[in-house]
Amino acid sequence: MVNIGDVARAAGVARSTASYALSGKRSVSDEVRDRVRRVAAELGYTPNAGARALATSQSKVIGLLAQFLPDEFAPAMLQYIQGVANTARDAGYDILLASDPDGPGALKRITDSRMVDGVVLLNVAENDDRLPILRAAPQPGALVGLPADCTGVDVFDLDFEEAGRAMVEHLDRLGHRELILVSQPEHVIERGGAYVWRLQNAALETARNRGITLHAVHGSSAQPEIGRELHALLDSRPGATGLLLNNEAAAAALPTVLHERRLSAPGDLSVLGRYSDEFARTFSLPFSSIESAPDRLGRMAVRQLVRRIEHQAPEGEPYVVRFVSPELVDRGSTAPPPNRH
């Protein structure tokens, strides 16, 4: 394998000169610079990543901690990963993907070993046990998801409170008086998935203020259980005219459930979900939804992380907690409730 010494020798200069000629960090005569660069290209020189990382304390790699939990809906996860990966690539960083179920251990390993210049955490829980380790690490970190304690990290998340309010208000304006909200499994909450109750509480409060009945329930995140649960739910709440979904698996299962019940949206039932447009396309979901913007959140997290890594953020710049405002994508699945007699 050709190293910088080989390049220097072939160009007839010292190693240091070759380094400067390639990096441009010191002025080098035009003639030498061109010669070194030509020789480097001819020999197919690529710097050794380990050596460079050792010398500069920069690896040009971002760690991505994603956990594929059995009660998270994997395809939804993928969107965040793509958003992070694409943005990182454009910024000149590679992605080290750690899907270890032992999140804290994996995080400690990749930060302490200086394999990464910074870390993006997905799936952040209310009291995430990776956070203490991240705060103690020398690298900056960015989160997608809101924990209880945001000190020392940059945080990006959908404004789930606003989403909950917007969903209820939207159906209230159309005249609905009884709604059902299907959230993620309770298990997700216990594990610290605060976004579940953030949306739910805001929805409940808004409903209360407006005199609307809101049945808030938890649904499985696996098929086919969630399908059965939706059936049981619609059986038990015949008066409900609107269905709110904060559960990707439920959204994916709903078209089949509606067909089986000979119901259509919005004729018989108004439906409003919370998932990304990409997700809607993949699953052919015809329901209006609050856009969860995974690509945008991933992009924001990486952008800010890169700013910190490259010290474009001034030393004492305060950490940010930024919420993306939910936008309603209208796919025509909501309408005034049907007239009943």
Add this chain to the structure above:
Amino acid sequence: MVNIGDVARAAGVARSTASYALSGKRSVSDEVRDRVRRVAAELGYTPNAGARALATSQSKVIGLLAQFLPDEFAPAMLQYIQGVANTARDAGYDILLASDPDGPGALKRITDSRMVDGVVLLNVAENDDRLPILRAAPQPGALVGLPADCTGVDVFDLDFEEAGRAMVEHLDRLGHRELILVSQPEHVIERGGAYVWRLQNAALETARNRGITLHAVHGSSAQPEIGRELHALLDSRPGATGLLLNNEAAAAALPTVLHERRLSAPGDLSVLGRYSDEFARTFSLPFSSIESAPDRLGRMAVRQLVRRIEHQAPEGEPYVVRFVSPELVDRGSTAPPPNRH
């Protein structure tokens, strides 16, 4: 950050002794070994990955080249990634995820810079332009997918020919005489997705030998186009009693299409797909299918790759091309064709 020199000093030994005490590559007195290890644990020592890679020429990282192409169905892709990531972790390797659309460029960069000890290629095309670069690289490579030229790499893939035969034979045994096969978009073939015609040709030949009419068509891999196409297809082939799917998007769209047409499987139409069990669960697909075993293929690829990396494979061990036999998972969506008058 604490380095091995700090550990050595705190333990009162030389750096080299500390290294040997931790690695066990030379005998060290019990007393010193225990003391060094205790001190290392107390100080929270983690070796610097760059330095270690530089010294040993081993990074303990495997490169994973995955391309998220618009005409591939992303959730299907995810399964391979998970299979590879899990197996790599268990073998003590981290994953460098390169989702760069410029596959050859990304591959050249991560191999030449010695960031990775080996590479797994997903989405391998008939004449994949990453292969010449992989063969020239000093690291071994493993493919998931069958290219035209397999020299210099280990190859793992589903036996798509056998899958095509098995699908037709299965429905032939049940008495079907006219079938439809929906494959991936033609664009996937043009790009080199040989598995599409490998399955299709085998299916066509089997059908011909058995006197069965097989309509082979290509379908979109995006929603909602594929749904419309399925409708048009069923309109135009009213005599077909069996539907074979080698297209994940078509499988995902089919339940809705069947409901809309008031058809049920297998009562009105026998359906047989080619996708993984995990995929079937995620999308609540009630159709029998040929298991595409992405996790198993990912695992096999990584296992073999690790053997090569760690020279457990004898120097001259020939490269393998290994096909996974398709297994039919019966979900009860096939039956003898309905009696018509």
Add this chain to the structure above:
DNA sequence: CCGATGCGTCGAACCGGTTCGAAGCATAAC
């Protein structure tokens, strides 16, 4: 009692980059 053996430890070199201080040299300024 002396030389051979072997275990445990140490110092130094090396991996392949980057970076700092200094030196060489030509030109400009006094």
Add this chain to the structure above:
DNA sequence: GTTATGCTTCGAACCGGTTCGACGCATCGG
């Protein structure tokens, strides 16, 4: 003519590990 200035270039040190050869010392055999 001498000194100051600036531009190039070089050599050496450093990042933090691993590994090789050598050395000291205790043990064993003759």
